[in-house]
Amino acid sequence: MRIGELSRRTGVNERLLRYYEQQGLLRPDRLPSGYRVYRESDVVTVHRIRALLAAGLSTAVISQVLPCVRDDGERLVPTCQDLLGQLRRERDRMTTAIEELETSRSLLDVVITAGRSATD
DNA sequence: ATTCTAACA
DNA sequence: TGTTAGCA
Numbered sequence: 001m002r003i004g005e006l007s008r009r010t011g012v013n014e015r016l017l018r019y020y021e022q023q024g025l026l027r028p029d030r031l032p033s034g035y036r037v038y039r040e041s042d043v044v045t046v047h048r049i050r051a052l053l054a055a056g057l058s059t060a061v062i063s064q065v066l067p068c069v070r071d072d073g074e075r076l077v078p079t080c081q082d083l084l085g086q087l088r089r090e091r092d093r094m095t096t097a098i099e100e101l102e103t104s105r106s107l108l109d110v111v112i113t114a115g116r117s118a119t120d
Numbered sequence: 121a122t123t124c125t126a127a128c129a
Numbered sequence: 130t131g132t133t134a135g136c137a
Binding site: 002003004014018031033034035036 | 121122123124125
């Protein structure tokens, strides 16, 4: 199928589908015309990409994760050696980001509180 | 009619 | 990301 059909079947617009390819998430074949040709499995792949993106992973990480997951019907199961370690590192990165945001929020609360007592 | 690349009020 | 231009 070409990009138009994949777009319709996944709900992801063509612009984004081309972007995913640039990020190494999709590798469609090309017709002599230059048109991208996607395989049936790409419909599933696009949905996986959406799921992984929603999980907060970067496209760089996803490009490594995609070829290393098996679909047991409902969940994505890691199949490669180092993948699990990589995912744990990503989780740690998220934890750090959350902690930094919490710090920023506390700092902001101080400002907000000061502003309230000054203007009220 | 569709897709492609490149680029920008 | 949208959108448009100019092709094939």
